[in-house]
Amino acid sequence: MTKETAMNFKAATLWGMIVVLFALVPVLASSPYQINLASHVLIWSLFAVSFNMLWGVTGMLSLGQALFYGLGAYSVGLLVNYLGSAWYLPGIGIGLLAAALLAFFLGLLVIRVGGVYFTMLTLAFGQLAWQITFKWYDFTGGDDGIQGIMPPGLLGNKTAYYYFLLVLVLVSIWILKRMAYSPFGLILRCVQQNPDRVRFLGRRVRRNQLRIYIISSFFSALAGSLMVGVDSSIHTDMLYWTTSGEVILMSVLGGINQFFGPFVGAVAIILIEDYVGAYTEYWSLIIGTIMLVMVLGFPKGLVGEARRLIMRFGRTETGR
Amino acid sequence: MAPILELKAVDKSFGGLHVTSKVSFAVMPGEISAIIGPNGAGKTTLFNQITGHLRSDAGAIFFKEENIVGRSPQQIVARGMGRAFQIASIFPDETVLDNIRAACLSRLGQTRKFWRSVVTFRQATEDAHAILDSLGLDSQADRLAFELAHGDQKLLDIGIALALKPALLLLDEPTAGMSPDERQHTRALIKKLWKAFDLTLVFIEHDMDMVFGIAQVVRVLQQGALLAEGTPEEIRANKQVITAYLGEDF
Amino acid sequence: MDASFFFTQFVSGLTMATLLFLVASGLTLIFGVGNVFNFAHGSFYMLGAYFGYQFVTVWGNNFWLSLVLTAVCVGLVGMVVEAVFLRRIYGRANEGGFQILLTYSFILIIDDLVKLIWGTEYKSLPRPQGFQGAFQAGDIYFPAYNLLIIAIGLFVVVAAWWILSRTRAGRVARAAATDREIVGVLGVNVPRTMTLVFGIATALGGMAGALAAPLRTVTPGAGIEVIIDSLIVVVLGGMGNFWGAWFGAILIGEVNAFAVAFVPKWATLFSFLVMVIVLVFKPEGLFATRKIRKL
Numbered sequence: 001m002t003k004e005t006a007m008n009f010k011a012a013t014l015w016g017m018i019v020v021l022f023a024l025v026p027v028l029a030s031s032p033y034q035i036n037l038a039s040h041v042l043i044w045s046l047f048a049v050s051f052n053m054l055w056g057v058t059g060m061l062s063l064g065q066a067l068f069y070g071l072g073a074y075s076v077g078l079l080v081n082y083l084g085s086a087w088y089l090p091g092i093g094i095g096l097l098a099a100a101l102l103a104f105f106l107g108l109l110v111i112r113v114g115g116v117y118f119t120m121l122t123l124a125f126g127q128l129a130w131q132i133t134f135k136w137y138d139f140t141g142g143d144d145g146i147q148g149i150m151p152p153g154l155l156g157n158k159t160a161y162y163y164f165l166l167v168l169v170l171v172s173i174w175i176l177k178r179m180a181y182s183p184f185g186l187i188l189r190c191v192q193q194n195p196d197r198v199r200f201l202g203r204r205v206r207r208n209q210l211r212i213y214i215i216s217s218f219f220s221a222l223a224g225s226l227m228v229g230v231d232s233s234i235h236t237d238m239l240y241w242t243t244s245g246e247v248i249l250m251s252v253l254g255g256i257n258q259f260f261g262p263f264v265g266a267v268a269i270i271l272i273e274d275y276v277g278a279y280t281e282y283w284s285l286i287i288g289t290i291m292l293v294m295v296l297g298f299p300k301g302l303v304g305e306a307r308r309l310i311m312r313f314g315r316t317e318t319g320r
Numbered sequence: 321m322a323p324i325l326e327l328k329a330v331d332k333s334f335g336g337l338h339v340t341s342k343v344s345f346a347v348m349p350g351e352i353s354a355i356i357g358p359n360g361a362g363k364t365t366l367f368n369q370i371t372g373h374l375r376s377d378a379g380a381i382f383f384k385e386e387n388i389v390g391r392s393p394q395q396i397v398a399r400g401m402g403r404a405f406q407i408a409s410i411f412p413d414e415t416v417l418d419n420i421r422a423a424c425l426s427r428l429g430q431t432r433k434f435w436r437s438v439v440t441f442r443q444a445t446e447d448a449h450a451i452l453d454s455l456g457l458d459s460q461a462d463r464l465a466f467e468l469a470h471g472d473q474k475l476l477d478i479g480i481a482l483a484l485k486p487a488l489l490l491l492d493e494p495t496a497g498m499s500p501d502e503r504q505h506t507r508a509l510i511k512k513l514w515k516a517f518d519l520t521l522v523f524i525e526h527d528m529d530m531v532f533g534i535a536q537v538v539r540v541l542q543q544g545a546l547l548a549e550g551t552p553e554e555i556r557a558n559k560q561v562i563t564a565y566l567g568e569d570f
Numbered sequence: 571m572d573a574s575f576f577f578t579q580f581v582s583g584l585t586m587a588t589l590l591f592l593v594a595s596g597l598t599l600i601f602g603v604g605n606v607f608n609f610a611h612g613s614f615y616m617l618g619a620y621f622g623y624q625f626v627t628v629w630g631n632n633f634w635l636s637l638v639l640t641a642v643c644v645g646l647v648g649m650v651v652e653a654v655f656l657r658r659i660y661g662r663a664n665e666g667g668f669q670i671l672l673t674y675s676f677i678l679i680i681d682d683l684v685k686l687i688w689g690t691e692y693k694s695l696p697r698p699q700g701f702q703g704a705f706q707a708g709d710i711y712f713p714a715y716n717l718l719i720i721a722i723g724l725f726v727v728v729a730a731w732w733i734l735s736r737t738r739a740g741r742v743a744r745a746a747a748t749d750r751e752i753v754g755v756l757g758v759n760v761p762r763t764m765t766l767v768f769g770i771a772t773a774l775g776g777m778a779g780a781l782a783a784p785l786r787t788v789t790p791g792a793g794i795e796v797i798i799d800s801l802i803v804v805v806l807g808g809m810g811n812f813w814g815a816w817f818g819a820i821l822i823g824e825v826n827a828f829a830v831a832f833v834p835k836w837a838t839l840f841s842f843l844v845m846v847i848v849l850v851f852k853p854e855g856l857f858a859t860r861k862i863r864k865l
Binding site (some may be wrong): 178179180182183184185186187189190193194196198199200201202203204257 | 324349360371391393394397398402403410411412413414418423425426427430431432433434435436437438441444474480484
């Protein structure tokens with residue numbers, strides 16, 4: 001039990017540090033741009049962590065989570081655009097509900113087929129949603145997107161909005177973390193490692209896959225809807241397949257078998273993107289190379305490899 | 321007393337080739353029995369049919385007096401059947417404890433709980449430790465399952481099935497790939513578990529010491545059909561079995 | 571709907587179907603033989619279009635020679651990529667996911683390399699001499715170049731049929747598609763076979779890209795559109811099924827051609843619609859050769 005208490009203490013300290021660090025950003029920031037950057041980091045972290053509940057935990061590599069991210073964003077954006085900024089918060093709620101419903105019906109279709117099929121079908125449906133949004137110019141603004149979407153009242157203030165999203169993101173990640181270590185999370189990991197055995201535990205594989213697909217899509221939509229207020233706009237790129245690809249990259253970089261891997265990956269990618277993006281337009285060459293190196297050389301990701309090093313170091317120490 | 325498991329003319333064929341044909345037998349509650357036969361006799365296929373992995377083409381399988389042909393593995397497990405596999409079927413990246421705990425949680429209907437950490441589920445954790453203890457694996461509870469020795473992985477597989485507290489447990493070659501020492505240990509252990517958990521046990525095995533050492537009933541499959549059925553002594557004396565399978569020197 | 575309109579759309583559909591088939595057949599071949607999903611297959615198609623542009627427009631070579639050179643060069647690139655990168659992850663746990671990621675990284679890298687080398691402007695390729703015009707039959711015009719593409723497609727189909735059913739290599743490939751262990755037993759060098767299959771498949775994709783270039787403009791990013799279309803084709807036909815891919819390509823090509831004629835704006839949605847219908851009723855594809863792997 002003492003071991004568990006020690007681990008809980010460590011986790012709590014880590015959490016405390018993350019919360020304090022992000023809470024201090026508006027105080028320490030020298031420009032609104034830094035608040036904007038921190039917002040991006042937080043939102044992508046939520047998106048990546050919720051994606052990884054699908055892939056790293058359950059083994060379902062979706063290449064179409066941008067569909068739900070975009071759905072969340074467009075629900076808020078379109079409602080505010082057509083009905084006024086009072087619809088901002090209801091828009092988030094509607095987007096979440098729509099995402100959960102869509103994930104349920106889409107899930108019934110795409111979960112029946114496994115492995116590579118699942119990946120490719122999620123990609124296809126994601127691209128379908130992108131095409132509809134892209135071509136329905138009169139309603140969605142097509143490739144121009146919609147600009148000037150402002151949250152109402154106090155949330156219109158960038159700092160206030162930052163704290164609003166900070167709370168929502170951290171609470172969501174906390175919920176997902178509890179889920180990952182719960183019996184439900186354990187069954188999801190079992191589904192990844194040995195689905196046949198799960199059936200012989202008397203559990204339904206597909207039903208559990210559907211559950212996590214809905215949950216992951218729900219939080220992806222939340223990430224998308226929160227992003228609207230940060231950039232004050234929506235754009236079809238939010239639905240494009242490269243957006244789905246980006247969260248995969250974040251997860252791989254951070255480590256897919258670690259709960260906080262995608263979080264670390266998201267922080268790293270957003271910061272690299274911000275830094276390198278200023279120097280070169282060949283961004284996809286860089287992320288492609290990062291992905292290639294990670295997949296071939298470091299499949300455990302940054303967090304996973306770090307842990308391995310610490311464990312090896314720790315072992316030799318105790319060995320002496 | 322009614323049989324716990326009864327097969328009536330069970331058939332399975334793949335592309336016109338009969339893998340099991342018209343197999344009928346009855347297993348009584350509390351019995352420990354073996355299924356033997358040469359490779360390709362259809363033993364594992366028969367297990368797959370009983371556990372719902374494969375759908376039988378014809379015949380009926382009564383488990384606890386209900387026909388389970390066409391039922392899914394989940395439903396059959398829920399009725400109280402457990403199974404361990406020829407190649408250890410475990411969750412390699414989880415700890416040994418969590419392998420068993422997942423099964424305990426499943427039996428207790430707690431796999432949908434998503435808020436509390438698995439370590440806080442007392443009943444499941446205690447049950448899991450008890451099972452690991454009876455298997456002699458408790459000292460390795462915190463290791464990852466893939467790190468275990470081959471023989472221990474097979475025991476873990478049996479442990480997962482045991483954690484479901486099955487009325488009927490099917491073991492597919494529990495000693496396959498084990499060293500002679502491990503075999504002897506496993507043989508004694510299975511007999512112990514059979515008594516301790518009040519099981520009905522059916523196992524497939526090639527190790528004749530185990531078959532004739534602990535089984536009360538032996539059934540011989542050949543080319544998908546039941547060739548003989550009886551006590552170990554009867555099987556040993558059966559001319560057909562000797563020529564077909566056991567060999568002259570037996 | 572008069573006959574001339576019908577035939578025009580039909581030929582246009584067949585043209586698209588042929589190009590799709592050339593890409594999708596490679597995709598399905600790699601999957602069938604090596605159980606590898608090459609997400610970057612569309613990028614080899616795009617590479618083919620740029621190679622064709624380089625050979626014909628920039629260096630002024632003969633179209634036919636260029637077509638062959640393109641296929642060979644793209645095939646070589648494919649073989650190098652397979653032997654240097656992909657081979658390293660065969661047999662790894664969760665291989666499927668890592669295959670997709672690795673080939674995904676190829677898409678990103680190839681896309682940007684193409685931009686670096688050829689820039690972002692649209693490129694075009696002229697039709698080869700003698701195929702600029704159209705044949706006339708009654709009052710119906712058939713563009714000669716489209717007919718040429720269809721003929722090449724038919725040639726590939728017949729050649730593929732001959733190789734798969736009449737040669738030892740084809741039998742090995744078919745055996746590999748149904749049971750991987752058998753191939754090792756037959757004494758075949760499995761890694762070399764896989765590299766070769768990868769080379770043939772990417773060469774087909776590259777050839778399709780060069781053939782399509784005179785009809786469509788050549789742009790970076792064309793790879794992903796093609797891969798999604800071929801993916802639909804392959805899902806329709808059943809993954810790893812050569813003839814399924816052929817049927818799927820014709821179905822999608824024709825559906826697209828007629829959708830473009832009637833509802834041009836929403837045409838692309840129809841292929842998705844067909845896919846959804848097939849998925850609902852037959853998730854393993856119309857011509858599945860083996861049970862799909864259950865997740």
